[in-house]
């Protein structure tokens with residue numbers, strides 16, 4: 001038994017913040033941000049919008065693309081590190097908004113790797129025949145947790161959500177293999193210190209703190225390893241990959257992998273210039289755009305690869321259709 005994607009959807013806030021906008025309030029420039037990251041602009045949610053609002057819009061689009069009745073949904077997994085509240089989970093809030101009254105629902109925390117971890121979890125539930133269908137959403141509003149005076153982090157992130165609806169299939173398509181890993185020893189390189197049980201009063205700050213150089217070194221190795229390993233697990237060669245959708249964090253990290261594997265431009269999907277790093281939303285948002293642009297055809301081999309806080313990383317390989 002496998003799981004195949006029968007619908008995709010995504011949502012970003014309306015408000016666009018360009019690099020030039022940022023250069024009016026902090027000591028940075030469009031040139032610095034573009035050459036170091038590839039990012040040109042990002043979407044920023046307003047005060048009234050929480051993660052579940054973006055997740056709901058993306059989920060509705062995925063369900064409508066599949067012409068699927070929410071009442072039939074059996075499980076909802078929301079990958080997020082910026083939930084609406086510590087509890088109830090964002091997945092339960094989404095379940096209520098979708099009126100998916102039969103579904104179980106829970107959140108999964110693996111930061112920017114969250115969508116790949118959630119997809120692999122959904123695949124395991126379907127493969128074990130516990131559920132026949134699963135809605136997987138990656139959604140984050142990390143702009144709410146940025147120190148807007150810290151130029152080394154605030155230029156990198158944006159908000160968004162992406163969703164996929166999975167259904168069981170007995171055919172040789174869908175999620176062919178998953179490879180997910182964690183390196184907790186490196187967790188201190190990318191931290192949101194305040195707000196958890198270690199510091200509920202947020203004395204240490206409620207903002208993203210990152211050692212960019214350490215994360216960069218980890219990311220290039222993680223991306224490389226997880227692409228190789230997931231191809232190995234699926235018993236496929238690099239040449240059989242039709243499209244790589246990497247986590248949209250930094251163009252230089254993606255370029256490293258492109259160079260390492262000598263990948264032609266058309267085999268790598270990139271949209272980070274428009275959105276920045278949208279954390280758990282990054283890969284499903286890119287996947288949805290690639291589907292809607294006709295970049296993915298039935299039987300295409302698509303590899304989704306990411307990395308994030310934890311530290312975490314991983315890939316899923318999909319035979320489309």
Ligand code: ACO
Nearest residue numbers: 028032036111112151152155212213215216249250308309
């Ligand atoms: N504008 C202008 N100058 C800047 C900016 C900025 N926005 N940010 C940093 N600088 C300065 C620094 O202060 C430094 O100045 P100095 O030499 O006078 O000290 C100089 O630019 C170089 O800084 P570096 O940190 O060495 O720049 P680097 O080339 O490493 O790029 C970056 C920084 C873009 C953050 C890079 O390290 C990176 O992309 N790291 C990976 C980040 C990432 O992918 N995070 C994923 C998070 S996933 C998740 O789970 C949330």
